[in-house]
Amino acid sequence: MKRRRLQTFVIGLVVLCSTTTVLLALALLSAASDPFDKAHAAQRGAHTVAAFDTTKVSPDRLARTARRPGVEAAAGPFGQAVVDIPKDWLWTAGGTLTVVGRADPAGPVDRIELLEGRWATAPGEIVVNWSAQGSPGPELLGTELRTPGGATLAVVGFAASMSRSASAWVSPEQMAALHPTSAQMLYRFTDSSTEARLNASLARAVKGLPEGSLTGAQTHLTLKQAFSALADSYLPFVTLFGVLGLLVSTLIVGNVVSGAVVSGYRHIGVLKALGFTPNQVVAVYLTMISVPAVTGCALGTLAGNALAGPVLKVAFTGIDVGRAAVGDISPWVSAACLVGMPALVLLAALIPALRAHRLSAARAISAGGAPRTGRGLRVQRLLGSTRLPRPVSLGLGQPFARPARTLLTMAAIVLGVTTVTLSTGLTSTMVAYGNVGREDTGARIHVMTGGSGDDRTPPRLSDPQIEERLRSLPGAEGVRARALSQANTAGQTQPVFADFYRGDDSLYEHTIVEGRAPVAAGEIVAGPAFLSQRGLKLGDRVTVGLNGRRITATVVGQLIEGNARALEATWESFARLAPGTPATEYTVRLTPGADARAYAEAVEALDPGLRASVADSGNAGTTTVVTFSAVFTVLLSLVASLGVFNTVLLNTRERRRDLGMLKSIGMTPRQVVAMTVTSVAGLGAVGGLLGIPLGIVAHRLVVDNVGVVDLPEHVKDVWHVTGLAAMLLAGVAIAVLGALAPARSAARMTIASVLHTE
Structure with missing residues (x-):
């Protein structure tokens, strides 16, 4: 680690970024389902809330539906009426309130949780469903509501129902005074996994009732979809960035370990000569990787937990959450990141580290000290016969000497360009979306x-x-x-x-x-x-x-x-x-x-x-997406550049003799820089050509799966020739940025320092 400070920093940084993004994705995935499921199960929430026309079916016949096949439990029938409410009553917009008559909040289905006050047990009392998080406080108890019939209802309690079976509840005696024409049944079915199965279960339960008596039904899956609608819209975007981060982590780690093994043949041979077993040699390289990986994972988990609160707050803004505890990250999310990310890194490092396992001590020492047989000579000779400047032809031929390392480096560039393309497309789409309805630029x-x-x-x-x-x-x-x-x-x-x-x-x-x-x-x-x-x-x-x-x-x-x-x-x-x-x-x-x-x-x-x-004119969702994608794109592009840096650094160290000999026959420092930069600039161009279509596909995948927004085609169509050309240059820029520092270092090497051991 001390000899490879930069590589250690690269691994720690990329694991930190990847862990943060993966944790946010898992937190959104967990928050979109776990809080609702837990609260719904705790209250024995109804799988289906059904409304019936009491002028067509009697309460006795409705009660008998609870014994139909497939019905696990049922409650009701409860009288149901619609009451008009004035504007600003309990901060409402005015209009109507669906009121249900229940004798108590308990029962086999939809056990309502009291938040303040008590249950309505007498005429003139009402309990209001409070769907926001927390409690409204006792100050609002006693608020009165005058019904169209002249009766006055006083709020004696606030309660929460994850089934959203009503907006308010009154006693059965009070409901009779409201003259209801509909009744409510609450069902829990043995098979409630899908909407189709819920509809089939309800159809079996109401079979034989008069036609038209069932006036409507609401399932818990619809409520769950409404609960997670906004969070689900962020999920594809965050997940995609998380997957990109994982892929880059794997590539960078594999590249670093592979380079460390290749450049450390002599070191491996000495270790084995001193008595290290093959497994202990592998453990040396895995330990070198695991320390920055574990550190980056721990810091990324902390960063993800810090960011998850604001992200979840935006994702659930304006959502009726009831008693679902949104904002608390499940322990399994952090545990999965703390265990999974280091395991993934070690698995990526194990494959190239096994190369050191197979080497004998004599072969490793001889391979580390003797000049290596050149590879890619045929390509080099072909390029040398062209009219290209010699430093350029030499640089273009270098990637063919290490094809496996070249593929890993190019894959990192491809993912970097994919990320830049995705981020650019998302930013353009979100800006265009934010301007919808403001095309005239007027305030x-x-x-x-x-x-x-x-x-x-x-x-x-x-x-x-x-x-x-x-x-x-x-x-x-x-x-x-x-x-x-x-x-x-x-x-x-x-x-x-x-x-x-x-x-x-x-x-x-x-x-x-x-x-x-x-x-x-x-x-x-x-x-x-x-x-x-x-x-x-x-x-x-x-x-x-x-x-x-x-x-x-x-x-x-x-x-x-x-x-x-x-x-x-x-x-x-x-x-x-x-x-x-x-x-x-x-x-x-x-x-x-x-x-x-x-x-x-x-x-x-x-x-x-x-x-x-x-x-x-701002939009919280637009700001969140643009900020997150911009930050992650900068980090991922930086990491991809550091991957290129690692490759070029290893190449220059391996080619010290070649560089010394080239300088001895007249190659200038500028030509060394040109040769070194050219060796990866071509990879950057090819990586750009491959990364751009992947980024476009990823962008389309995200914008087509935003459930709460149906983006029009003109907002999705953000790609133009100039923008695509810039994306192509992004691949070259990532490669050149990573190659400049080691190229200048190679240019400063003196002939004597390189060849004095020959």
């Missing part, structure tokens, strides 16, 4: 009504007057009004966030990736996560309810992205569901170059009930 202003914080001053101006004034202010290009409500969809226990828009339709121009924008009442659009988790596609119809009114809506378009629980509709739809309700937010699109700060100040001067802010 966006968000205007809220009703003030903020403790200042809840209502606006003096009416909804139409506000929109008119916003359009009339200097710099305004377009205005879009927005109203947000919690609505319910047929067959779903969880509410959806419905955004209703009026005005500037140009904001839809670049955000619809399939279909079209909604233009009439009863037309909706949503993001890929919303549609996939509900099994919807373009042309499908869904019933949306709000304030006791219902409309049948058609899916006419798919957004580039969107909340998994949110849909967007027209103002005409909102007028049918909540007539006369004003907008609560406005988005103003300014002309390019307009002063956004001045416009925001002018808005607040219009009415004390308006609050304006300049919309942030």
Whole structure:
């Protein structure tokens, strides 16, 4: 190790980077499933939450479905009703609340965990489902909700259900007063591994019930998909970088050990002459590798654990996690890295180290002291017959003298170029994605009504007057009004966030990736996560309810992205569901170059009930991906260059006699540098040609598997001739960067110092 400080540093660095990335990938993989599965199992969560029309089927018949084949356990039937809630009640957007009547939170299925207060046991009491992490605190207990029928419900507790079987619960007596027309059954099935098997199990359970009595069902796999949707979108990206890091680690370690064995023949022979057994000689080289590998692995595990918290926070932002403990890395993740990475490194080192195992002492000493028979002479003679400058022809022929080492070096360059290409493509895609909807370069202003914080001053101006004034202010290009409500969809226990828009339709121009924008009442659009988790596609119809009114809506378009629980509709739809309700937010699109700060100040001067802010053009996901890929690309490119450095250093040490003889017949230091750099520049060019298509394929693999975003083709198509040429030069740059230092060192060697032992 002391004789090979640089190689030791290279191995430690590459193992550190690889361990960090692999740990992040494993942490995301674990967080996407383990916390949900553990919390769901602890609460005996329902595999399927089914809703039934009580006008078509009696409670007794529903109760008998619990004894059908394939049903492991069941709870219910529970009365179910939809209650309207006002805006800002418990910080909600207003709209509807799905309420279920249960006598207690226990039972064979969906054991609800109380977070604050107590269970609702009498009329006039309600327990609210708290889906965020932590507890809301006791301060909100006692909050009242007035139902449309005139009854007042007081919040006596907050609870959490991993089954999301309801938004709130009341006692059976209170539910009877709400006059429910639907009932809920909670099932656990013996076979719940896939969505198809869950549907088949439910079909067997409800077989024989009147047609149309089953109005909807929600499976735990849908909830699990919603839970991990954002984390799953980061997983392909992080995993791919982790795999690249592992491959580079293996190549670099193999290259270093192979070079150490070849350049240490004399040392190996002396060790064996002194009595070292073949296994002990192998152990010498494995120990040389294991120390930096274990050190790099330990530091990488620490770095990965430090980075995992922020990465998981971004990955689960806005996700309803319930009682799932997100943020704590499972011990097996760190253990797998601490054991697996050193084992992989030692396995990569063992193959070239076995070469020292086979050498006899006499052969090793003679091979280490005598000049080696040249290889690649035929290629060298062929290049020498060309008109290329002699240093260039000599340099181009050098890789053929050590074909195995050349292949390892070129593989490291290929992976370096692949990483640079992948990172460049991801950065270009994410920047283009961040600019979607901002192609006009104009700033966006968000205007809220009703003030903020403790200042809840209502606006003096009416909804139409506000929109008119916003359009009339200097710099305004377009205005879009927005109203947000919690609505319910047929067959779903969880509410959806419905955004209703009026005005500037140009904001839809670049955000619809399939279909079209909604233009009439009863037309909706949503993001890929919303549609996939509900099994919807373009042309499908869904019933949306709000304030006791219902409309049948058609899916006419798919957004580039969107909340998994949110849909967007027209103002005409909102007028049918909540007539006369004003907008609560406005988005103003300014002309390019307009002063956004001045416009925001002018808005607040219009009415004390308006609050304006300049919309942030940043995106946490974009920043995370770009930063991570940039840092890892720099590290991996540096490591690939260090691999080239190691190869060139070994080559120059092995060719000391040749260099001395070349200098003695007139080769200048500059020609030595040119020859040495040329020996790897060709590898860099070939590595670039091979790495570019691999990087393009890797980029496409990542961008096509981002579940929460459906990227349009123009965002994915980021490759141009100039960019590809730069990627080709990246391979040459990696090779030249790694070769410069040993090339200059070789150029400074004197003839006497090289040939004095001849």
